Amino acid sequence: MKNSIGRELPEYIDGYGKVKPFKGAFVNMGIKEKTSVKIESVTPMDNKLLHSIDEALDKIDLKDGMTISFHHHLRNGDYVLNMVIEAMAKRNIKDITIAATSIFPVHAPLxxxxxxxxVTGIYAAYMSGPVADAVSNGLLKKPAVMHTHGGRARLIESGDLHIDIAFIAAPTADGYGNINGLFGKSACGSLGYAIADAEYADKVIAITDNLVPYPASPIEISQMYVDYVVKVDSIGDPAGIVSGTTKITKDPVGLRIAQMCAKAMEASGLVKDGVSFQTGAGGISLAVAAELKEIMKNKNIVGSFAAGGITGYIVDMLKEGLFRNLFDVQCFDLEAVESCATNTKHMRMSASMYGNPHNKGAVVNNLDIMILGATEIDTDFNVNVTTGSDGRIMGGSGGHSDTAAGSKLAIVVTKLIKGRLPIIKDKVTTVTTPGESIDLIVTERGIAVNPKRQDLIEKLKKSNLPVVNIEELKNIAEKMTGKPKPIQLSDEIVAVVEYRDGTVIDVVRKAL
Incomplete structure (x- = not known):
């Protein structure tokens, strides 16, 4: 069968189940139900504080086939996932499904x-490094499930993803299970991705390297949800939080793209008092934020909020009074961690509050402008950030699809050519975010506007910006690089790409 964007899908996938095809960004809405939660009550005589992961595993009914979860706020510095899987493997536990918010190169032991x-199953919003390679090579018994950040919260709250044991890396915890990520040698800031796990898992084990007297303050995850607390020497390396670039690009091409993007934002009419904004941590994306900063300062504009994974650059904009508040689901650098701990206007939010489409209003719905990246874009404006030019997994949606759907203006900024390959293709290898959610593509050779946004086309033409047809951009790139050869893919499905509402937007097939 085909979904609404024409991707061929089987009706049933072994190791995944029946396929619900994507039908549109807002088709699967309406009244939804949350799952019930098992609660084991605690008496005043019970002790939650344990001395090792093994002692915690002794306390629970550990079985083959369990689903266990982890969060990625320590990113490429996380130690907890590896420690727990090693302890389970020593007990000869098999057939584990790992529901990790994201997986990084540090998780290579997997x-x-x-x-x-x-380990036979994986759920993740993002994968890179050796584990992504292993999945791409078909080594995982079941297809990996690639979801969005908001979609993961929806999966857990709906019961579509049942977590038996949640292991929460806790930079600060007391012996009764109150947790925050703000202090301690492994401080990582917001713990927004772990909140659904804490609230809905059958068992919750906090693992900390900073045990403080009761009560830990402030409390982000409450003692109400935590079964046990384990003290270890180290839960991770906070230097690993900074993965990839968090610096403004100095590349002249990237700066030109950022300047054009800022002018397009201004021409849209959305850059005004009360504007809300989110950008990623890439060099061009941060250059866009720098351009926006100058516009806001010159026009005395004060925005309502900036959101997302927060960087030090966005923190500086808050300090300068350019935004009234920040909404933070994860910190991308240590400056953001410090701000999260010290500034009450820097607010923490859960992944559900951030991007879950099936609640009473996610923060992404109030975004005016969202700046996004892309691995590939096709002429229908579909965007791929899941697989590379070779068809292998190298990323994932994260909040890409969530923010694109919610924002009034979703802009992809990208160089037209990367690695000697054109970014714009007839069909992307893997659809991560549907074209209906993308409004503008900004490249060094011009701006393509989604034809459904005739209002934007008129506004941008009046501003004398280089508005071109997306096919023109594709042809320009192909004249420079030649038309790339199609990737050869097998029939074997190694990953299922879920849209934020749980429908299947695409699958990843093993590259030949």
Whole structure:
């Protein structure tokens, strides 16, 4: 069968189940139900504080086939996932499904556990490094499920993803289970991705390297949800939070793209008092924020909020009074961590509050402008940030689809050519975000506007910006690089790409 954007899908996928095809960004809405939660009550005589992960595993009814969850706020500095899987493997536990908010190169030890059958399933919003390679090579027994950040919260709250045990890396915790990410040697800031896990898992084990006297303050995850607290020497390296670039690009091409993007934002009419904004941590994206900063300062504009994974650059805009508040689901650098701990206007939010489409209003719905990246874009404005030019997994949606759907103006900024390959294609290898949610593509050779946004086309033409047809951009790139050869893919499905509402927008097939 085909979904609404024409992607061929099987009706049933072994290891995944029946496929619900994507039908549109807002088709699967309406009244939804949350799942019930099992609660084991605690008496005043019970002790939650344990001395090792093994002691915690002794306390629970550990079985083959369980689903266990982790959060990625320590990003490429996380130690907890590897420690827990090693402890479970020593007990000869098999057939584990890992529901990790994201997986990074630091989690390379998982590859051997995949080969050994200890780990047979993975849910993640993002994967990079050796684990992504292993999944791309078809080593995982079941297809990995790639979801969005908001979609993961929806999965858990609806019961579509049942978590048996949630392991929460806790930079600060007391012995009764109150947690925050703001202090301690492994401080990472907001713990927004772990909140659904804490609230809905059957068992919740906090693992901390900073045990403080009761009560820990402030409380982000409450003692009400935590079964046990384990003290270890280290939960991770906070330097690993900074992965990838968090600096403004100095590349002249990237700066030109940022300047054009800022002019397009201004021409849209959305850059005014009360504007809300989100951008990623890439060099061009931060250059867009720098351009926006100058416009706001010159026109005395004060925005309502900036959101998302927060960087030090966005923190500086808050300090300068350019935004009244920040909404933070994860911190991208240590400046953001410090701000999250010290500034009450820098507010923490859960992944559900951030991007879940099936609640009574996610923050993304109030975004005016969203700046996004892309691995590939096609002439229908569909965007790929899941697989690379070779068809192998190298990322994932994260909040890409959530913010694109919610914002009034979703802009993709990208160079027209990357790695000697054109970014714009007839069809992307993998659809992560549907074209209906993308409004503008800004490249160094011009701006393509989604034809559904005739209002934007008129506004941008009046501003003398270089508005071109997306096919023109594709042709320009192909004249420079030649038309790339199609990727050869097998029939074997190694990952299922879910849209934020749980429908299947695409699958990833094993590259030949």
């Amino acid at each position: 590859v051997q556990y995949i080969k050994d059958g200890v």
